Amino acid sequence: xxxxxxxxxxxxxxxxxxxxxxxxxxxxxxxxxxxxxxxxxxxxxxxxxxxxxxxxxxxxxxxxxxxxxxxxxxxxxxxxxxxxxxxxxxxxxxxxxxxxxxxxxxxxxxxxxxxxxxxxxxxxxxxxxxxxxxxxxxxxxxxxxxxxxxxxxxxxxxxxxxxxxxxxxxxxxxxxxxxxxxxxxxxxxxxxxxxxxxxxxxxxxxxxxxxxxxxxxxxxxxxxxxxxxxxxxxxxxxxxxxxxxxxxxxxxxxxxxxxxxxxxxxxxxxxxxxxxxxxxxxxxxxxxxxxxxxxxxxxxxxxxxxxxxxxxxxxxxxxxxxxxxxxxxxxxxxxxxxxxxxxxxx
Amino acid sequence: xxxxxxxxxxxxxxxxxxxxxxxxxxxxxxxxxxxxxxxxxxxxxxxxxxxxxxxxxxxxxxxxxxxxxxxxxxxxxxxxxxxxxxxxxxxxxxxxxx
Numbered sequence: 001x002x003x004x005x006x007x008x009x010x011x012x013x014x015x016x017x018x019x020x021x022x023x024x025x026x027x028x029x030x031x032x033x034x035x036x037x038x039x040x041x042x043x044x045x046x047x048x049x050x051x052x053x054x055x056x057x058x059x060x061x062x063x064x065x066x067x068x069x070x071x072x073x074x075x076x077x078x079x080x081x082x083x084x085x086x087x088x089x090x091x092x093x094x095x096x097x098x099x100x101x102x103x104x105x106x107x108x109x110x111x112x113x114x115x116x117x118x119x120x121x122x123x124x125x126x127x128x129x130x131x132x133x134x135x136x137x138x139x140x141x142x143x144x145x146x147x148x149x150x151x152x153x154x155x156x157x158x159x160x161x162x163x164x165x166x167x168x169x170x171x172x173x174x175x176x177x178x179x180x181x182x183x184x185x186x187x188x189x190x191x192x193x194x195x196x197x198x199x200x201x202x203x204x205x206x207x208x209x210x211x212x213x214x215x216x217x218x219x220x221x222x223x224x225x226x227x228x229x230x231x232x233x234x235x236x237x238x239x240x241x242x243x244x245x246x247x248x249x250x251x252x253x254x255x256x257x258x259x260x261x262x263x264x265x266x267x268x269x270x271x272x273x274x275x276x277x278x279x280x281x282x283x284x285x286x287x288x289x290x291x292x293x294x295x296x297x298x299x300x301x302x303x304x305x306x307x308x309x310x311x312x313x314x315x316x317x318x319x320x321x322x323x324x325x326x327x328x329x330x331x332x333x334x335x336x337x338x339x340x341x342x343x344x345x346x
Numbered sequence: 347x348x349x350x351x352x353x354x355x356x357x358x359x360x361x362x363x364x365x366x367x368x369x370x371x372x373x374x375x376x377x378x379x380x381x382x383x384x385x386x387x388x389x390x391x392x393x394x395x396x397x398x399x400x401x402x403x404x405x406x407x408x409x410x411x412x413x414x415x416x417x418x419x420x421x422x423x424x425x426x427x428x429x430x431x432x433x434x435x436x437x438x439x440x441x442x443x444x
Contacts, residue, residue, distance in 0.1 A: 069417035
């Protein structure tokens, strides 16, 4: 069974390559659907396969860049990417990621990196999960009260964007695809803060930036997902470069994972076409919660259970998204066939 | 108006001070030094490992270029595959939030 193992030239270990393909596929599905890179899911997977931790973060980030590229191409065709907003946010993201990475290097020297990163991560994940679930239940209650059948619920949940849009520090900008008008400094500041956290935590930042785009900048969920993937792609490439310079990347593993991610990203991205905005948000909240619980368990050295929770959550979410995609696609193709035969009959 | 200035000032102070706080936390950390063992390698593996050992800058540029090229290539291939399935993969008419 030697052919199932691939030698990693830099890390110097033999890795079960179908496992890499599977990780790439699952993260591709989930990342394409939620608009995030999914580094939190990749690391435990790589650990299980026997990957040295020193290379895990860099390899994660490079793989995320390539995978996000594939998802961004698809989302762009759906009209879900606001490139203007994405480019403006890049300013803050780049500066933020570099600062975050420097903080990591400083803490590494002091030897306190693992614990600090984990608790900061847990704090932010708890906030995001709380916000997403509160928003969802508030929107559901608001929709239930409303008799108007055309009520979309977009304004029923948490909506801080209008207050943020009142910040009128020039230059003011209009973002056509996202349908928002605000100060240029709002997306720059939001992306800077999420960038610092991303660099610090060694993640692409989508887990933080996607909800920030929805709740602080006011982008519709689907546009937030698409634009965020564009951001993750650029910041991932930048991250891949800096981590390569630091000698923390295993390119062969990146290429193998990308092959799986190419298929998964299509499924995840196309699934957004058949999902409602609040459905995506609710599932996103569940993913964040699973990530948070696993990190808390890791902090208390219950690593095996943490890994089981992460892998269980990945499997459950992945299967759910695949079911959305396949059901939606089957319905669409059935309708097309019916319309075709009706058209042919008349 | 005064409130806005106060909020703006707080944000500006936070942005200005955050790097200073971060840098004040310690000196520059040393990078990880790992040397890849090239003795038993050949082909692409040998090329990548040698590049990694000899010139980290070129290796970093290659990492970005190869990841980009592979990402675009796989995206285009998958695009052709998905189009053949027959789904409408053009711009969406409008998404429903709820």
